[in-house]
Amino acid sequence: MSHEYNFAFLDENTKRMLRRALLKAVAIPGYQVPFGSREMPLPYGWGTGGIQVTAALLGPDDVLKVIDQGADDTTNAVNIRKFFSRVAGVATTERTGEATVIQTRHRIPETPLREDQILVFQVPEPEPLRTLEPRESETRTMHALADYGLMHVKLYEDIAQYGHIATSYDYPVLVNGRFLTSPSPIPKFDNPKLDRAPALMLFGAGREKRLYAIPPYTRVESLAFDDHPFEVQRWKEHCALCGSGESYLDEVVTDDRGTRMFVCSDTDYCGQHRTEAAA
Amino acid sequence: MSALLEVRNLSRHYGDRIGCEQIDFDVHPGELLCIVGESGSGKSTLLNTVAGQLAPTIGSMRYRQRDGSWLDLHTLSEADRRRLSREEWGFVTQNPRDGLRLNVSAGANVAERLMALGSRHYGQLRDTAMQWLERVEIDPARIDDAPSSFSGGMQQRLQIARTLVTQPRLVFMDEPTAGLDVSVQARILDLLRRLVGELGLSAVMVTHDLAVARLLAARTMVMQRGRVVETGLTDQILDDPQHPYTQLLVSSVLTT
Numbered sequence: 001m002s003h004e005y006n007f008a009f010l011d012e013n014t015k016r017m018l019r020r021a022l023l024k025a026v027a028i029p030g031y032q033v034p035f036g037s038r039e040m041p042l043p044y045g046w047g048t049g050g051i052q053v054t055a056a057l058l059g060p061d062d063v064l065k066v067i068d069q070g071a072d073d074t075t076n077a078v079n080i081r082k083f084f085s086r087v088a089g090v091a092t093t094e095r096t097g098e099a100t101v102i103q104t105r106h107r108i109p110e111t112p113l114r115e116d117q118i119l120v121f122q123v124p125e126p127e128p129l130r131t132l133e134p135r136e137s138e139t140r141t142m143h144a145l146a147d148y149g150l151m152h153v154k155l156y157e158d159i160a161q162y163g164h165i166a167t168s169y170d171y172p173v174l175v176n177g178r179f180l181t182s183p184s185p186i187p188k189f190d191n192p193k194l195d196r197a198p199a200l201m202l203f204g205a206g207r208e209k210r211l212y213a214i215p216p217y218t219r220v221e222s223l224a225f226d227d228h229p230f231e232v233q234r235w236k237e238h239c240a241l242c243g244s245g246e247s248y249l250d251e252v253v254t255d256d257r258g259t260r261m262f263v264c265s266d267t268d269y270c271g272q273h274r275t276e277a278a279a
Numbered sequence: 280m281s282a283l284l285e286v287r288n289l290s291r292h293y294g295d296r297i298g299c300e301q302i303d304f305d306v307h308p309g310e311l312l313c314i315v316g317e318s319g320s321g322k323s324t325l326l327n328t329v330a331g332q333l334a335p336t337i338g339s340m341r342y343r344q345r346d347g348s349w350l351d352l353h354t355l356s357e358a359d360r361r362r363l364s365r366e367e368w369g370f371v372t373q374n375p376r377d378g379l380r381l382n383v384s385a386g387a388n389v390a391e392r393l394m395a396l397g398s399r400h401y402g403q404l405r406d407t408a409m410q411w412l413e414r415v416e417i418d419p420a421r422i423d424d425a426p427s428s429f430s431g432g433m434q435q436r437l438q439i440a441r442t443l444v445t446q447p448r449l450v451f452m453d454e455p456t457a458g459l460d461v462s463v464q465a466r467i468l469d470l471l472r473r474l475v476g477e478l479g480l481s482a483v484m485v486t487h488d489l490a491v492a493r494l495l496a497a498r499t500m501v502m503q504r505g506r507v508v509e510t511g512l513t514d515q516i517l518d519d520p521q522h523p524y525t526q527l528l529v530s531s532v533l534t535t
Contacts (some may be wrong), residue, residue: 153383
């Protein structure tokens with residue numbers, strides 16, 4: 001552990017500010033709480049919001065897992081994990097089951113989470129209505145009045161142009177029947193995992209300076225039309241490495257002649273599945 | 280018959296300048312009221328104030344709801360004001376590009392107000408949008424086209440469809456035909472007259488064109504420098520103007 005920084009990088013007053021904001025976020029599921037986002041030693045868009053939330057949560061006994069698009073071994077995940085093991089000295093893991101805090105970029109692990117785990121999302125754009133309504137004052141009023149008809153305009157437009165709801169990630173959800181919320185750019189495959197999940201889910205947007213939360217066992221409903229219900233992605237293929245037919249698959253191009261393979265995006269799940277199959 | 284909208288002693292100032300001053304009028308169910316006057320006479324200020332888009336400096340406005348009870352528009356909360364302008368009112372702007380959502384298709388534009396009211400059936404929304412495009416004489420085959428690919432007259436007709444789709448009781452129109460060429464104007468006015476008759480809605484329309492008032496409105500208000508100088512039946516005002524300004528206005532219309 002480095003002696004140049006406070007435990008988990010941020011000073012105690014900043015962590016207190018973050019925890020207050022997080023408590024408010026948990027009290028009002030799905031509501032975007034403004035907070036004083038700090039400069040972090042990595043660029044905006046690389047997870048500054050998630051890192052601040054993680055820093056405010058970590059205690060010396062926590063075990064941290066960091067994933068990027070499901071993988072433990074990509075640049076973003078490796079560096080954030082290394083960062084916290086240096087500035088907080090916490091144990092890190094790649095096993096979903098062993099972690100107490102999981103910081104994630106754009107996936108929810110395939111292994112079901114438990115009540116004693118916290119999932120921290122990195123959020124680029126916390127406002128689901130932003131692409132439709134550029135004025136912040138207007139979107140805030142729309143949230144205050146639960147005036148969400150506009151979101152369906154986008155879904156209508158999807159069906160009109162593509163014949164089905166083509167939004168495949170960052171699929172808008174209604175949290176606890178009240179707040180329209182961006183689930184961060186997770187694939188819509190993961191949306192059902194948000195509904196009544198046992199783990200606490202916290203969302204941090206560093207550039208936009210907003211936090212929000214989905215507390216355990218909260219109702220999370222993906223928006224849809226009566227005659228075009230919500231559906232998740234399905235694949236004809238199985239994972240080429242572990243053979244799983246249930247996980248979210250990445251398509252990997254393997255040469256310049258169109259050969260491709262499908263593999264699990266969750267590397268930990270894929271690895272465990274292979275070990276089980278070998279045993 | 281009791282009025283639908285009652286405006287009393289309404290003033291709207293911009294600092295020291297007068298927008299409109301001491302306006303009184305009623306709108307009755309099924310009536311189309313025209314406000315005419317030169318530019319800068321306060322017509323649009325009055326319309327925007329009555330429609331709740333500008334706060335009045337002083338004065339009272341009351342609106343009679345479907346159940347017959349009066350609603351004081353001055354003390355209305357933001358939530359109620361939005362509900363009212365979504366469910367019972369409509370607003371047609373002069374420039375259709377202000378009233379339309381240009382980055383989504385024509386069908387989505389028409390269906391937006393229905394979705395805001397809670398309609399969640401795609402097939403029904405689409406059918407309604409088709410019907411309304413036909414009603415305003417737009418080819419239903421263009422339902423998935425962007426409004427930006429429409430001509431000015433088509434955009435204005437699309438805006439009318441989008442506004443009337445929820446069957447509002449009261450529609451505000453701010454020079455809906457200005458900026459369109461004469462033949463297109465005539466078609467839109469014809470359309471408006473037909474729809475107003477079919478739906479039995481009330482409307483307040485601002486125009487600087489006396490011919491529009493003559494064609495559509497039973498009653499007309501003439502404004503000059505923020506004040507109403509003359510009000511009465513349209514034919515009476517146009518055929519027998521009393522106020523010097525109205526006389527000037529009527530005599531300045533080109534006749535051939």
